[in-house]
Amino acid sequence: MRPTTSDIAKVAxxxxxxxxxxxxxxxxxxxxxxxxxxNAIRELGYVxxxxxxxxxxxxxxxxxxxxxxxxxxxxxELTLEIENYGATAKSERxxxxxxxxxxxxxHQLVSTLRSLIRDDLDGVAIMAQATPQSxxxxxxxxxxxxxxxxxxxxxxxxxxxxxxxxxxVAAGRTAGKLMGRFLPSREGKIAVIANSxxxxxxxxxxxxxxxxxxxxxxxxxxxxTIEAHGNSQRIHDSxxxxxxxxxxxxxxxxxxxxxxxxxxxxxxxxEPGEIAVIAHELTEHSRSALRNQIIDAVITQNKGHIVRSxxxxxxxxxxxxxxxxxxxxxxxxxxxxxxLSTNY
Amino acid sequence: MRPTTSDIAKVAxxxxxxxxxxxxxxxxxxxxxxxxxxNAIRELGYVxxxxxxxxxxxxxxxxxxxxxxxxxxxxxELTLEIENYGATAKSERxxxxxxxxxxxxxHQLVSTLRSLIRDDLDGVAIMAQATPQSxxxxxxxxxxxxxxxxxxxxxxxxxxxxxxxxxxVAAGRTAGKLMGRFLPSREGKIAVIANSxxxxxxxxxxxxxxxxxxxxxxxxxxxxTIEAHGNSQRIHDSxxxxxxxxxxxxxxxxxxxxxxxxxxxxxxxxEPGEIAVIAHELTEHSRSALRNQIIDAVITQNKGHIVRSxxxxxxxxxxxxxxxxxxxxxxxxxxxxxxLSTNY
DNA sequence: TTATAAATGAGGTACGTACCTAAATATACC
DNA sequence: GGTATATTTAGGTACGTACCTCATTTATAA
Numbered sequence: 001m002r003p004t005t006s007d008i009a010k011v012a013x014x015x016x017x018x019x020x021x022x023x024x025x026x027x028x029x030x031x032x033x034x035x036x037x038x039n040a041i042r043e044l045g046y047v048x049x050x051x052x053x054x055x056x057x058x059x060x061x062x063x064x065x066x067x068x069x070x071x072x073x074x075x076x077e078l079t080l081e082i083e084n085y086g087a088t089a090k091s092e093r094x095x096x097x098x099x100x101x102x103x104x105x106x107h108q109l110v111s112t113l114r115s116l117i118r119d120d121l122d123g124v125a126i127m128a129q130a131t132p133q134s135x136x137x138x139x140x141x142x143x144x145x146x147x148x149x150x151x152x153x154x155x156x157x158x159x160x161x162x163x164x165x166x167x168x169v170a171a172g173r174t175a176g177k178l179m180g181r182f183l184p185s186r187e188g189k190i191a192v193i194a195n196s197x198x199x200x201x202x203x204x205x206x207x208x209x210x211x212x213x214x215x216x217x218x219x220x221x222x223x224x225t226i227e228a229h230g231n232s233q234r235i236h237d238s239x240x241x242x243x244x245x246x247x248x249x250x251x252x253x254x255x256x257x258x259x260x261x262x263x264x265x266x267x268x269x270x271e272p273g274e275i276a277v278i279a280h281e282l283t284e285h286s287r288s289a290l291r292n293q294i295i296d297a298v299i300t301q302n303k304g305h306i307v308r309s310x311x312x313x314x315x316x317x318x319x320x321x322x323x324x325x326x327x328x329x330x331x332x333x334x335x336x337x338x339x340l341s342t343n344y
Numbered sequence: 345m346r347p348t349t350s351d352i353a354k355v356a357x358x359x360x361x362x363x364x365x366x367x368x369x370x371x372x373x374x375x376x377x378x379x380x381x382x383n384a385i386r387e388l389g390y391v392x393x394x395x396x397x398x399x400x401x402x403x404x405x406x407x408x409x410x411x412x413x414x415x416x417x418x419x420x421e422l423t424l425e426i427e428n429y430g431a432t433a434k435s436e437r438x439x440x441x442x443x444x445x446x447x448x449x450x451h452q453l454v455s456t457l458r459s460l461i462r463d464d465l466d467g468v469a470i471m472a473q474a475t476p477q478s479x480x481x482x483x484x485x486x487x488x489x490x491x492x493x494x495x496x497x498x499x500x501x502x503x504x505x506x507x508x509x510x511x512x513v514a515a516g517r518t519a520g521k522l523m524g525r526f527l528p529s530r531e532g533k534i535a536v537i538a539n540s541x542x543x544x545x546x547x548x549x550x551x552x553x554x555x556x557x558x559x560x561x562x563x564x565x566x567x568x569t570i571e572a573h574g575n576s577q578r579i580h581d582s583x584x585x586x587x588x589x590x591x592x593x594x595x596x597x598x599x600x601x602x603x604x605x606x607x608x609x610x611x612x613x614x615e616p617g618e619i620a621v622i623a624h625e626l627t628e629h630s631r632s633a634l635r636n637q638i639i640d641a642v643i644t645q646n647k648g649h650i651v652r653s654x655x656x657x658x659x660x661x662x663x664x665x666x667x668x669x670x671x672x673x674x675x676x677x678x679x680x681x682x683x684l685s686t687n688y
Numbered sequence: 689t690t691a692t693a694a695a696t697g698a699g700g701t702a703c704g705t706a707c708c709t710a711a712a713t714a715t716a717c718c
Numbered sequence: 719g720g721t722a723t724a725t726t727t728a729g730g731t732a733c734g735t736a737c738c739t740c741a742t743t744t745a746t747a748a
């Protein structure tokens with residue numbers, strides 16, 4: 001049987017009250033006595049029964065996900081995932097909620113984050129582009145004793161204690177390697193499409209992608225990034241242009257949203273399958289494009305995993321408990337048509 | 345605040361004891377009363393506080409992993425993973441243990457499984473080749489009220505309630521697609537190496553692999569499977585033979601163990617990198633071969649995930665609680681050099 | 689030595705659920 | 719109507735921990 005506080009009391013030959021004082025770092029214990037208790041704890045291998053402790057404390061974990069207010073498929077599925085896990089989490093004394101902010105306005109993020117501050121809030125998972133404003137707002141939250149985690153997008157220079165997401169440079173490298181190896185001729189042009197080249201995520205992915213293509217596939221040329229800004233027409237036009245300017249276009253690397261526009265464009269092309277497409281993020285649309293062999297590979301991160309991981313990390317943070325780093329590592333998933341249905 | 349049993353008692357205007365009987369399905373409640381209670385439960389959205397319940401019951405989960413007694417790197421890492429999670433699991437009232445049986449002897453598996461039967465055992469995760477013997481032994485366990493799960497290798501015709509592992513046909517297809525696309529010329533021979541062609545896992549992987557190669561890459565030919573039986577020398581000799589018989593050998597598909605022998609062979613070849621290698625299972629050795637670009641891709645399953653999943657599933661099974669199917673889905677992971685370090 | 693402060697002990701209640709007993713009430717049967 | 723039986727109530731204890739009060743012991747300073 002697991003040792004309990006009473007066992008420690010016996011072994012350390014002190015009272016239960018003293019053990020309690022030591023464990024919960026309450027004042028009024030001499031160093032010598034505390035030492036005795038700690039020795040007993042070590043000797044017996046005592047580990048506090050967290051669920052009993054939470055029961056006694058009536059502990060509730062309140063965790064907020066702060067997400068941008070756009071209507072992309074990715075965010076829709078992510079929201080579903082959070083809501084879905086929220087139901088399960090309730091039975092683990094954890095209340096999840098979602099707060100949205102206008103994606104385009106860094107100042108709105110600040111006021112949104114500030115409005116969250118309240119005593120019973122334990123942690124916030126923030127998905128937002130890193131800006132000086134986000135940095136300050138995060139700092140403010142931390143000063144109020146609220147734990148924060150960067151969610152999906154990293155917040156490089158801020159005080160967040162954790163980043164829950166993939167390494168985007170490595171993701172770009174992975175995409176680059178797949179692109180290079182998937183092109184039999186290994187020469188020609190590659191178009192790159194991003195939502196905005198200003199975001200760190202896109203920059204990092206592009207950096208990783210170029211790194212691999214330049215060093216390992218010297219006969220492939222990566223064209224300048226096409227910025228979509230959520231505009232399908234623009235993607236359509238740019239691709240049309242690119243294709244007429246570069247008849248040797250061999251691949252398309254889709255770094256963010258816009259997968260729908262890209263596949264629509266390619267479906268209407270005469271020779272489908274000639275152009276290799278590597279895309280990011282698995283959504284209903286990219287799934288069906290994979291099935292139809294229009295997209296050749298998708299680089300993604302498991303949405304269920306990042307949501308659960310964020311919750312676990314923030315909870316551990318507010319209990320000052322260690323996390324299992326290996327479990328919290330977010331993997332860069334490669335999805336082909338062949339491992340799609342079994343994986344998602 | 346979450347509703348408690350007392351809240352239900354109040355709303356249903358019955359006593360706590362009656363609520364308790366309904367919730368725990370104890371006898372002595374009329375249908376009408378039970379209905380009242382269930383209505384109140386639904387109305388208030390009551391969910392049993394599992395940790396409080398476990399505390400009250402003094403519930404301990406005892407789970408055994410039954411593993412073959414070979415000394416492969418894969419099993420070594422798997423064992424570490426189980427031990428590692430076992431430490432964490434202890435604080436969730438879950439005791440993990442590992443029992444080994446001689447891999448080659450189906451009868452030993454039976455007696456090993458039989459010897460496990462005891463009252464306080466909740467579940468067994470079994471990694472073993474499916475045989476008539478394993479089927480009967482599993483049946484025996486189930487009859488003793490012990491829950492079982494097939495672990496890594498499926499037990500197709502047996503009564504196990506869950507299979508914790510990947511779909512090996514899909515894994516083979518994934519390997520086939522990668523192999524085909526990784527070979528620029530898309531013609532030539534592919535060697536396949538397995539430990540034993542008798543195992544379901546190898547058969548299924550081979551089936552998936554052939555399916556893709558035959559339909560999508562008609563100019564590639566998959567050679568008969570080389571059976572290694574854990575013998576490095578045999579792999580070495582067979583590969584040497586194959587290479588001299590087929591100068592157009594373009595790829596090697598390693599379906600199980602033997603990665604070490606394969607990479608050793610290729611390292612000593614004159615033109616490394618000419619032959620694409622797709623292998624299964626990530627181990628210390630295949631990791632370093634990926635880094636050195638001797639292996640091009642590894643198909644694997646996350647060891648931490650399968651271990652945790654097995655425990656969750658068996659625990660849910662013995663609590664008769666629903667599982668989150670999405671979380672328990674074991675993904676077919678594709679690992680390249682580029683996403684290796686961030687993923688594992 | 690005594691006054692005072694600090695440390696410790698002993699005991700209680702609470703969290704939400706499980707499970708037990710004894711007594712009270714309702715229902716069915718003759 | 720009375721009796722047997724089934725159902726329900728009321729109350730308790732327990733799990734392991736947190737947190738509270740009050741009494742008592744021990745150490746420290748005057």
